Amino acid sequence: MTTDLFHPASQHVAEIVGIFVFAVTGALLAIRRGFDAVGIAVLALVTALGGGVLRDLVLNQSPAAFADLGYLATPFVAAAVTFFLHPALSRLMTVFTWFDAAGMALFCVTGTIKALLAGLGPLSAALLGVLTAVGGGVMRDLIAAEVPRLVRAEETLYSVPAFGGALAVVAMAAAGWLRPWNALIVAGTVFALRMLAVRFAWRAPVAWGTRRPPG
Amino acid sequence: MTTDLFHPASQHVAEIVGIFVFAVTGALLAIRRGFDAVGIAVLALVTALGGGVLRDLVLNQSPAAFADLGYLATPFVAAAVTFFLHPALSRLMTVFTWFDAAGMALFCVTGTIKALLAGLGPLSAALLGVLTAVGGGVMRDLIAAEVPRLVRAEETLYSVPAFGGALAVVAMAAAGWLRPWNALIVAGTVFALRMLAVRFAWRAPVAWGTRRPPG
Amino acid sequence: MTTDLFHPASQHVAEIVGIFVFAVTGALLAIRRGFDAVGIAVLALVTALGGGVLRDLVLNQSPAAFADLGYLATPFVAAAVTFFLHPALSRLMTVFTWFDAAGMALFCVTGTIKALLAGLGPLSAALLGVLTAVGGGVMRDLIAAEVPRLVRAEETLYSVPAFGGALAVVAMAAAGWLRPWNALIVAGTVFALRMLAVRFAWRAPVAWGTRRPPG
Numbered sequence: 001m002t003t004d005l006f007h008p009a010s011q012h013v014a015e016i017v018g019i020f021v022f023a024v025t026g027a028l029l030a031i032r033r034g035f036d037a038v039g040i041a042v043l044a045l046v047t048a049l050g051g052g053v054l055r056d057l058v059l060n061q062s063p064a065a066f067a068d069l070g071y072l073a074t075p076f077v078a079a080a081v082t083f084f085l086h087p088a089l090s091r092l093m094t095v096f097t098w099f100d101a102a103g104m105a106l107f108c109v110t111g112t113i114k115a116l117l118a119g120l121g122p123l124s125a126a127l128l129g130v131l132t133a134v135g136g137g138v139m140r141d142l143i144a145a146e147v148p149r150l151v152r153a154e155e156t157l158y159s160v161p162a163f164g165g166a167l168a169v170v171a172m173a174a175a176g177w178l179r180p181w182n183a184l185i186v187a188g189t190v191f192a193l194r195m196l197a198v199r200f201a202w203r204a205p206v207a208w209g210t211r212r213p214p215g
Numbered sequence: 216m217t218t219d220l221f222h223p224a225s226q227h228v229a230e231i232v233g234i235f236v237f238a239v240t241g242a243l244l245a246i247r248r249g250f251d252a253v254g255i256a257v258l259a260l261v262t263a264l265g266g267g268v269l270r271d272l273v274l275n276q277s278p279a280a281f282a283d284l285g286y287l288a289t290p291f292v293a294a295a296v297t298f299f300l301h302p303a304l305s306r307l308m309t310v311f312t313w314f315d316a317a318g319m320a321l322f323c324v325t326g327t328i329k330a331l332l333a334g335l336g337p338l339s340a341a342l343l344g345v346l347t348a349v350g351g352g353v354m355r356d357l358i359a360a361e362v363p364r365l366v367r368a369e370e371t372l373y374s375v376p377a378f379g380g381a382l383a384v385v386a387m388a389a390a391g392w393l394r395p396w397n398a399l400i401v402a403g404t405v406f407a408l409r410m411l412a413v414r415f416a417w418r419a420p421v422a423w424g425t426r427r428p429p430g
Numbered sequence: 431m432t433t434d435l436f437h438p439a440s441q442h443v444a445e446i447v448g449i450f451v452f453a454v455t456g457a458l459l460a461i462r463r464g465f466d467a468v469g470i471a472v473l474a475l476v477t478a479l480g481g482g483v484l485r486d487l488v489l490n491q492s493p494a495a496f497a498d499l500g501y502l503a504t505p506f507v508a509a510a511v512t513f514f515l516h517p518a519l520s521r522l523m524t525v526f527t528w529f530d531a532a533g534m535a536l537f538c539v540t541g542t543i544k545a546l547l548a549g550l551g552p553l554s555a556a557l558l559g560v561l562t563a564v565g566g567g568v569m570r571d572l573i574a575a576e577v578p579r580l581v582r583a584e585e586t587l588y589s590v591p592a593f594g595g596a597l598a599v600v601a602m603a604a605a606g607w608l609r610p611w612n613a614l615i616v617a618g619t620v621f622a623l624r625m626l627a628v629r630f631a632w633r634a635p636v637a638w639g640t641r642r643p644p645g
Binding site: 272273274275335336338339342343353357360361362363365366367368370374375418419420421422423424425427428 | 460464470483492497517
Binding site: 057058059060120121123124127128138142145146147148150151152153155159160203204205206207208209210212213 | 245246248249250251252253254255257258260268272275276277278281282284287288297298299301302357358359360
């Protein structure tokens with residue numbers, strides 16, 4: 001078992017793309033909030049790498065993000081691109097939603113597998129997979145002084161497909177069925193569920209007997 | 216010396232109860248802020264397990280919360296119960312204050328002992344004990360976009376009894392007097408001081424020459 | 431190579447002074463926000479030690495702050511002094527800006543060297559150096575429920591001189607030129623650039639085509 005769902009080189013390209021897109025969402029939020037170039041770079045870095053760093057800290061490992069120049073330099077490139085091209089990028093948000101969903105699906109699956117390889121139990125591994133996928137976004141929102149999208153009732157489902165995919169990975173691992181192509185099918189399903197949630201405005205329920213606050 | 220103040224099985228039950236109550240306070244805050252089911256589960260998890268995870272990260276150990284299914288599943292159960300029964304639970308807040316104080320007292324003592332066992336010095340160990348007890352609540356408040364109760368002038372004493380108890384534990388350890396029943400007496404005293412602080416509205420002073428802001 | 435730029439004893443004194451000044455800025459913010467004595471102590475601790483603790487967690491080492499009583503006790507002393515003398519300290523803010531710049535310059539250089547010694551690559555080490563210098567301030571602002579100064583467009587340059595100095599350290603290390611007196615020159619330059627940024631109101635640019643929000 002390995003965290004490589006694709007051929008290692010393809011996997012690296014896919015991860016760099018995911019990091020780039022996560023970084024752009026951080027940079028765009030920084031611009032919308034009126035932060036300066038430092039703030040744009042910081043939110044790009046934190047959004048793109050924060051989830052993986054949190055996962056590796058919990059696994060008591062040196063963060064992978066600090067061991068690969070490609071992981072570390074990509075958010076700076078994304079920040080620079082967004083600094084100049086943010087009006088165009090803002091208009092591309094529909095495209096970004098697709099890439100963001102793909103990055104989330106990839107990271108929740110690879111994060112879960114990495115946690116399983118480190119010897120964690122099923123529920124722990126699944127939660128760390130979700131943390132990998134959503135942790136950077138939570139840190140981004142906290143630094144931007146916004147309530148994290150993760151917990152807001154007006155947002156469409158994001159962590160629920162991630163959690164479902166992470167549970168599918170641990171179930172397949174327990175059954176001895178975890179293979180790269182199986183894991184890829186899970187990631188594809190997570191991606192599809194996320195896009196369906198966006199398309200049909202699927203949301204998590206609010207507490208029994210309460211009403212959803214106006215978005 | 217061990218972190219078990221009680222018989223191991225009783226200790227585990229006491230910790231699960233403490234985790235459950237901490238998780239309910241997180242879930243109730245999420246509902247009050249209008250978060251959805253994801254937000255309720257996230258705040259339950261973070262509140263209940265955040266302090267211990269922070270302690271273990273500082274101790275450079277794998278977080279205990281991720282190694283025990285009981286620790287990890289309890290916040291989900293608490294979130295589900297609170298999702299449906301929050302009106303009743305909100306009315307039970309007086310009872311919850313008691314259990315919350317008991318959980319805080321237990322975790323500050325066991326957290327300090329765990330830090331001492333890991334070889335930390337007295338002040339370090341005491342601060343980690345307090346971090347164990349209050350860290351989850353701070354993370355809960357940050358994600359809920361509220362100023363942490365820990366630092367608010369209108370809140371009654373919470374971390375001060377915890378810090379006193381932690382210092383008592385390190386003093387007893389230095390004197391060679393640390394035994395389970397001694398540590399239990401410290402935890403009981405922390406609990407009593409916290410309840411007295413609630414009953415008589417004991418508060419920490421505000422800076423010399425300033426006035427307490429209206430609550 | 432060592433993280434000691436000065437004679438070890440002088441280095442320790444310089445670090446304690448830096449920690450004291452960082453702690454005072456945390457305590458003053460707590461007082462301005464109306465927090466109580468607990469909040470003053472918490473913000474003093476977090477501001478002074480947070481950056482170094484984050485760096486050590488990423489390096490997968492036990493935080494140095496918890497292994498040295500001087501590091502750990504200094505923020506408490508700073509909090510107690512500020513509790514009583516805050517009106518005088520607030521008037522000394524010009525002096526504090528100098529000491530804060532000196533602490534920042536020292537910590538970004540020593541943080542980068544510590545990361546290099548731990549085997550990190552150049553960009554990783556430079557980013558950890560910056561994290562050492564600015565991480566505590568970000569945690570301080572988050573707990574105080576303010577947008578971190580690090581990302582605000584109205585603030586003068588702070589992390590940019592730190593990043594420049596960190597990059598200079600890794601360049602000198604790569605060239606085999608890193609000596610204590612060289613590193614001291616870098617720290618002095620970082621300090622000078624920070625003070626020039628304050629004096630002449632140098633700021634990072636905001637995103638292309640946007641206007642700086644009113645401060």
